[in-house]
Structures are given as C-alpha cells and as structure tokens.
Amino acid sequence: MNTLRLMILCCIMSLNACSKESDDKSPSAKNPDWERGRAVYVANCIACHNNDPSKDGPIGPALKGSPKELVQFRVLRTEYPPGYTPKRNTKIMPTFPFLKDEIPYLATYLGNGSTHQR
Numbered sequence: 001m002n003t004l005r006l007m008i009l010c011c012i013m014s015l016n017a018c019s020k021e022s023d024d025k026s027p028s029a030k031n032p033d034w035e036r037g038r039a040v041y042v043a044n045c046i047a048c049h050n051n052d053p054s055k056d057g058p059i060g061p062a063l064k065g066s067p068k069e070l071v072q073f074r075v076l077r078t079e080y081p082p083g084y085t086p087k088r089n090t091k092i093m094p095t096f097p098f099l100k101d102e103i104p105y106l107a108t109y110l111g112n113g114s115t116h117q118r
C-alpha cells in the first residue's frame with residue numbers, strides 16, 4: 001500500500017519533469033534557425049560539450065548564452081574576441097572551418113535559447 005503510493009508519486013514527478021522540459025523548449029523549437037543550429041551542434045560539438053548547452057560537458061564548458069562573436073572566433077579560429085576571458089584556459093578544442101556558414105545558426109541555438117530573431 002505504501003509502495004503503491006510511492007509509485008504514483010514517482011509517476012507524477014517524472015511527468016512533471018517531462019512537461020517542464022518541453023515547455024522550455026517549445027518556443028525555440030519552432031524556429032528553423034534554432035533547429036538548424038541544434039542539428040549542427042549535435043553533429044559536431046557534443047563529443048566534448050554537453051548535449052544540453054547550459055551544462056558543462058565531459059571536456060568542454062557550458063556554452064549557453066555565448067554571443068555570436070565568441071562562437072565565430074572560437075569555432076573558426078583558436079582565438080577569443082578581444083577582451084573576452086575564456087571559461088577555460090586550455091587549448092583542446094580544434095577549429096571547424098567548414099562550419100563557417102553555420103555560425104549564425106549555432107549562435108542562435110547557443111546564444112539566446114528561447115527569445116530571439118535578430
């Protein structure tokens with residue numbers, strides 16, 4: 001009887017967790033630029049960065065909120081925008097010159113999660 005209650009409680013809790021997540025994502029998930037950025041990110045970046053850019057990955061730091069300038073500098077070169085203090089001072093990340101045209105989409109995905117269209 002107690003076990004049953006616990007199970008129901010667990011169910012409700014996991015349902016809640018799910019719906020919260022989709023609420024978070026739905027406004028941006030409808031934006032095709034954001035979708036494209038996410039696809040590029042998942043294909044190229046999550047070996048080191050977290051699947052969820054707001055969290056640190058196994059090797060690379062969290063990226064949520066990264067401005068376009070930062071993404072552009074770091075993905076195309078091993079440099080940072082003038083005056084920017086890198087989250088890590090390692091030099092592990094390679095460059096991705098072939099992603100030149102994808103930078104705006106990556107930046108949309110990483111930079112401003114749910115509010116955007118700039």
Ligand code: HEC
Nearest residue numbers: 044045048059060066070071074086087088090091092093
């Ligand atoms: C081989 C692992 C690896 C891959 C793949 C990788 N990164 Fe990184 N990234 C890192 C590491 C490690 C750092 C910390 C600085 C360093 O060591 O170069 C970093 C730092 C960054 C930073 C700077 C964060 C800050 O605020 O200081 C950005 C932006 C970034 N990565 C974006 C990307 C994007 C976008 C991709 C995919 C196109 C990507 N990274 C793929 C490992 C990786």
